[in-house]
Amino acid sequence: MKPIPHISEAESVVMEALWSHSPRSAEEVAIAIGDERAWQESTIKTLLNRLLRKNAVKVLKDGRRYLYSAAITREQWLHSESKGFLDRLFDGRVAPLVAHFSRHRKLSKADLEELKRLIGELDDGK
Structure with a gap:
């Protein structure tokens, strides 16, 4: 897989x-x-050109205009960004991230229920 x-x-x-x-x-x-x-x-054209140079966007000439589309999926980008974030700040571990948020930002009841559900799914997958 190409780097994002x-x-x-x-x-x-x-x-x-x-x-x-x-x-x-x-x-x-x-x-x-x-x-x-x-x-x-x-400004949009400048940003599109930056993204083209990074191979994040591809372009197609359509008459006198250019049509742009994403060359990477949102899921690929999200995975790369979240992995980099975890690696840089939490040594690649999710538990310290959750602990940080629980100490510095109140987790809602819905957040806690979702975390419990996710942990349950992970346990069931073992």
């Missing part, structure tokens, strides 16, 4: 627009992002 490139926060906004619908022109991406960010189309 690092995608900045701004680039991830563009990727979300492409993951929700592709292919899109730069203008269509700008419209899709709309009120979320007040970016000019030139």
Whole structure:
């Protein structure tokens, strides 16, 4: 599997627009992002070009315009980002992450129930 490139926060906004619908022109991406960010189309084009250089996006010429689509899935990106986060901050372990959140941010009853359900599924899988 090819390595997943690092995608900045701004680039991830563009990727979300492409993951929700592709292919899109730069203008269509700008419209899709709309009120979320007040970016000019030139900013969108700059971000698309960065993503192209990183091989996160692919492009197809359609007459006088370019149509962009994601070259990686959201799931691939999410896996890569979360693995990197765990590796950097928690030595690759999930338990210290959950402990950190339980100490510094109150987990809701729904969060606790979901964690119990997930642990139960993991136990059943052994």
